[in-house]
Amino acid sequence: MENTSPLKPTETELEILQILWQHGPSTVRFVNEEQNKAKETGYTTTLKLLQIMHEKQLVSRDEESRSHVYQAAVTEEETQQHLLGRFLDTTFRGSAMKLVMQALGNHRTTPDELNQIRHLLKKLEDDSPNADS
Amino acid sequence: MENTSPLKPTETELEILQILWQHGPSTVRFVNEEQNKAKETGYTTTLKLLQIMHEKQLVSRDEESRSHVYQAAVTEEETQQHLLGRFLDTTFRGSAMKLVMQALGNHRTTPDELNQIRHLLKKLEDDSPNADS
DNA sequence: TTCTCTCTACGACTTCTTTCGTAGACAAGT
DNA sequence: ACTTGTCTACGAAAGAAGTCGTAGAGAGAA
Known part of the structure; x- marks a missing residue:
């Protein structure tokens, strides 16, 4: 029950997590299209990000089919909680x-x-x- | 009212601002010593940061005496408000x-x-x- | 089979941030 | 006048994050 992940997602990683939290397991293609609604982003950019996030264990992936399916490996709440803690300290001195x-x-x-x-x-x-x- | 400085301080810049907010106008030396209480930081590192912040108009400085005296040019509240807005959007979807x-x-x-x-x-x-x- | 489309992997480049070394100015103290 | 210590300015290195080009594999259509 120890630390699930003291890892802090970066700005962009968080955006991707939001997409996964909202839509559930998704392909790179889908995530990329969602991202494009907000801001033009190259396909391989999204891919790379997801690969990095996979390494960091922020997401898991199913490699069964040719297009891998990614899924958030951290919950929205625990992530919010963690980021809130940091934000509280740095910005509101606790x-x-x-x-x-x-x-x-x-x-x-x-x-x-x-x-x-x-x-x-x-x-x-x-x-x-x-x-x- | 239409101030053109919705500039977002970086992590380290924020730490320095905290020091200035807490202690008022300070010399580089003082800020550096405060920083060192939390984490060893070279003097010129602090200096450089303050210079950059000065360019960005995050701080103002008095160059009267040989050791310049820096002062926050943004208030704690407006900065918190601004950062809170961002945080709210990115982490709690508003x-x-x-x-x-x-x-x-x-x-x-x-x-x-x-x-x-x-x-x-x-x-x-x-x-x-x-x-x- | 061959052509075409889409996918993953990988590495390199860019930009932003932080860190620090070095140089020159200046004021005291001796 | 000379040495010493502290200051600013500046540039460059090191790191982190995001971006994208290109190569090669596989699947399906013609």
């Missing part, structure tokens, strides 16, 4: 609260979402032995 | 709520901090009906 305040304050959030957060707050309070009001 | 939930859920937050957030939530709710500016 203060989760400052980050949350800024995120809530400057990005529109629907009333419903605010409610969900309220629920979470309540839950956190209940779990915490020494909560004062 | 969902501020998901980010907040994860931040609150997985990083220790004191009861007092939870309270501050609660206050913010209330404030957001009050302001929200017709927000558009």
